[in-house]
Amino acid sequence: MKILVTGVKGQLGYDCIKELTKRGYTDILGIDIEDLDITDKTKVLEYIKSYKPDVVMHNAAYTAVDKAELNYDDCYKVNTLGTKYIAEACKEIGAKMVYISTDYVFDGSKDGIYEINDKTNPISVYGKTKLDGELAVKSILEKYFIVRISWVFGINGHNFIKTMLRLASLGKTELNVVDDQIGSPTYTADLAVLLCDMIETDKYGTYQATNEGYCSWYEFAKKIFELSNINIKVNPVTTKEYLQMVTQQAKRPMNSKMSKDSLDKVGFKRLPNWEDALERYLKEVSL
Numbered sequence: 310m311k312i313l314v315t316g317v318k319g320q321l322g323y324d325c326i327k328e329l330t331k332r333g334y335t336d337i338l339g340i341d342i343e344d345l346d347i348t349d350k351t352k353v354l355e356y357i358k359s360y361k362p363d364v365v366m367h368n369a370a371y372t373a374v375d376k377a378e379l380n381y382d383d384c385y386k387v388n389t390l391g392t393k394y395i396a397e398a399c400k401e402i403g404a405k406m407v408y409i410s411t412d413y414v415f416d417g418s419k420d421g422i423y424e425i426n427d428k429t430n431p432i433s434v435y436g437k438t439k440l441d442g443e444l445a446v447k448s449i450l451e452k453y454f455i456v457r458i459s460w461v462f463g464i465n466g467h468n469f470i471k472t473m474l475r476l477a478s479l480g481k482t483e484l485n486v487v488d489d490q491i492g493s494p495t496y497t498a499d500l501a502v503l504l505c506d507m508i509e510t511d512k513y514g515t516y517q518a519t520n521e522g523y524c525s526w527y528e529f530a531k532k533i534f535e536l537s538n539i540n541i542k543v544n545p546v547t548t549k550e551y552l553q554m555v556t557q558q559a560k561r562p563m564n565s566k567m568s569k570d571s572l573d574k575v576g577f578k579r580l581p582n583w584e585d586a587l588e589r590y591l592k593e594v595s596l
């Protein structure tokens with residue numbers, strides 16, 4: 310199989326290439342904005358038609374969630390239109406497409422776990438543009454895998470774990486972390502395994518995939534410091550309290566718990582527990 314991976318300079322794209330290489334794929338190409346700006350419709354079509362991949366793993370996105378609130382057009386161009394152009398190109402050449410979506414398609418008000426067909430209602434620009442990306446893919450293609458993920462961490466890029474470790478290394482002795490937003494971290498190295506499993510099948514559809522288990526950001530932070538043997542006081546704060554301390558533009562869902570039943574139904578293996586993933590990640594970043 311010939312595979313094109315977008316967003317290769319980001320967290321997930323980097324691990325997709327790593328996993329594909331590990332599996333022995335040689336006809337793979339990882340690209341980022343310098344190679345192809347996905348907001349340029351003509352170039353997207355030309356590029357994909359000339360490379361002719363069997364699969365496009367589309368990870369590139371506008372991921373600056375707060376900045377997006379003030380830059381709707383930029384975010385929409387990348388997350389919705391860029392995704393639409395890639396889907397249209399895949400349609401022309403008959404390629405499979407993987408589109409990575411997010412828990413932010415939900416408003417987080419549900420009292421329970423979000424099922425795949427639950428009502429979407431994004432409360433941020435980022436969430437709205439990612440949902441519109443999902444809708445574009447569904448309306449154009451049949452051979453697609455839409456995979457909603459959350460709280461992403463990978464070796465290659467910025468994430469919550471790196472922020473926590475950086476703050477501790479700056480000599481902070483105390484941190485306030487939100488404890489009323491609940492979700493699941495997703496380690497890109499684990500997710501890449503599932504995505505590579507997916508593209509080797511024709512079990513198309515929409516899925517939700519994160520590491521197993523749920524936690525609050527506070528619990529996540531506590532575990533990061535415990536596993537890193539860092540002695541720092543972490544104070545649990547409510548979202549309301551946190552928003553009084555910082556400038557943050559975008560609203561986040563309070564409940565990001567997503568059901569993984571759709572994976573079980575077709576026999577895809579779930580990701581390991583988030584604590585296990587975190588332990589492996591911390592070992593890898595310390596190497």
Ligand SMILES: NC(=O)c1ccc[n+]([C@@H]2O[C@H](COP(=O)([O-])OP(=O)(O)OC[C@H]3O[C@@H](n4cnc5c(N)ncnc54)[C@H](OP(=O)(O)O)[C@@H]3O)[C@@H](O)[C@H]2O)c1
Pocket residue numbers: 315316317318319320321322341342343345346347348367368369370371372387391409410411412439458459460461462465466467
């Ligand atoms: N991070 C999370 O917590 C999270 C949660 C849920 C879902 N997701 C989704 O998961 C996927 C992977 O996320 P990630 O954290 O790996 O993202 P990331 O690290 O931010 O990487 C995204 C990459 O896309 C590139 N990009 C931006 N605009 C582009 C354009 N116009 N043309 C081509 N490339 C462009 C970025 O380049 P620049 O850096 O130069 O902009 C970056 O290298 C995304 O679809 C994201 O929406 C992420």
